[in-house]
Amino acid sequence: MNAMNVLPLQVTAAATLAAVAVALWAGSGDGARGTVRRAILSLDRVSTGIATLLASLALTVAVGAGLWQVVARFATETPSVWSEALVRTALIWMAFIGVAVALRAGALVSIDVAHRYSSGALRRALEAATMACCLSMLGVMFWFGWMMADRVQFQEMAGLEVSMSWGYAAIPLGAVFAMVGTVAHFLDRRAEELENAV
Secondary structure (H helix, E strand, O other), X not given: OOHHHHHHHHHHHHHHHHHHHHHHHHOOOOOXXXXXXXXXXXXXXXXXXXHHHHHHHXXXXXXXXXXXXXXHHHHOXXXXXXXHHHHHHHHHHHHHHHHXXXXXXXXXXXXXXXXXXXXXXXXXXXXXXXXXXXXXXXXXXXXXXXXXXXHOOOOEOOOOOOEOHHHHOHHHHHHHHHHHHHHHHHHOOOOHHHHHOO
């Protein structure tokens, strides 16, 4: 196997183990643990706020460009060449940035039976394993998203005439926001969907 193909997985595994260890250590107690926990949650408040704003802005841009596309096509009978590409790019940004908000809120699809019927150390172990899986996936997304954004920097999006890197940049940026949200969710669990489920 090529060393280049294995390196991202090795780095992701090491970073995931380190993040899980820090989160488990900071998860309870005062002193230095409490300071680290408060710092992570403060970072999360800022990053989740920024992610919410960016995802909302991307949705607004997509709706505006889509509306213009309809108006241009049917009202003026001169189809816009840029609006379809802008809608597609804005929706990609909305999805990849918005996943951070969903992870933080515990709003993604989850298998909650094991969590609901466990308690104590077993429940915390399940939460840590879930966090490790999410961080591993997000680490791979970051690494390969960064590589793809770099690889296509000299290609232009049809209709927009800007670098394709602007579209692919949503992947690593969204992964970073989502990593912070994942660790914060572990430290300060918000799962309204699970509690309200019947």
